[in-house]
Amino acid sequence: MKFGRLRFVIILALLASNLLVGVLSLYFLRSMEERYTVLFDRSVPLINNLRTLTRELGSVQRLARRISDPQNETDWPALLPQMEQGSRNAKQHVTEISSMELIKDDKHVATMLETGRIYDSRVLEFLALARAKRISEANQHNIDVLRPTYDLYMDSLDNVANYVEREGNDLRARYAQESRWFSGLLLAVAGWPLLAVIVLMIVMGVLVIGLLAAVFFPRLFTAKTVPV
Known part of the structure; x- marks a missing residue:
């Protein structure tokens, strides 16, 4: 009689442990899925926006080189508005990037905004020289001022992109460590x-x-x- 009761208790304990393992596994899988979804939603759009901003700034700089070439004088009426619009788009884009949740409080963002502000002012100076048809001065301004500022701007964008990459790697490493710990816990409960x-x-x-x-x-x- 006592053996039958003990066997009944053991069976109940096995059922309870299996149910506990199942519930914990479901909870952990849903938690990890939500975490990776948040990581994806925060990191991927930001990386795409940084790529888009880099492409826009590269287009602005190429237009500056074309405008400062006297051989393209016939194209100036079309190139000048394109460069101005491209600079305006990049300025709006960098403002949107700086407000994104993942990086809005990072020190590299402040550097990016400051460098972007300086670059925008240099672009306006270049456009003013070009509209005044002071092409030689515009060309010299592009070489001595605009291009070096552009390089600094690109460096600041690279720092932001590297920061995003490090944050993503750190989060993935932490999730992997938590997964190993939880797997050991489940193994202990199941065994x-x-x-x-x-x-x-x-x-x-x-x-x-x-x-x-x-x-x-x-x-x-x-x-x-x-x-x-």
């Missing part, structure tokens, strides 16, 4: 019957060894009397 059997076998082995020792070596268990 408790085996651990219980091992402990029971150890206890039984100790009892058997003690019993055999008591039978074959009774002197070991005989209390020594102290003579008066």
Whole structure:
């Protein structure tokens, strides 16, 4: 009767442990899915926006080189508005990037905004020289001022992109570590019957060894009397 009751308790414990493992696994998988979704939604659009901004700034700089070439004088009426519009688009784009959740408080963003502000002012100076048809001065301004500022701007964008990449790698590493820890926990919960059997076998082995020792070596268990 007692054995049947014990067997019933063991079966209930096995069912409960299996249910617990299933619930914990489902919860952890949903949690990891949500985390990776958030990571994807925060990182990928930001990287795409940085690429778009880099492309826009490259277009502005190429237009500056074309405008400062006297051989393209017939194209100036079309090139000047294109460069101005491209600079305006880049300025709006960098403002949107700086407000994105992942990087809005990072120090590299402040550098990017400051460098972008300087570059925009240099673009306006270049356009003013070009509209005044002071092409030689515009060309010299492009070489001495605009292009170096553009290079600094690109460096600041690279720093932001590197920061985003590091943040993504750090989060993935942390998620992987949590996954390994949780897998070990599930293994411990799922393997408790085996651990219980091992402990029971150890206890039984100790009892058997003690019993055999008591039978074959009774002197070991005989209390020594102290003579008066």
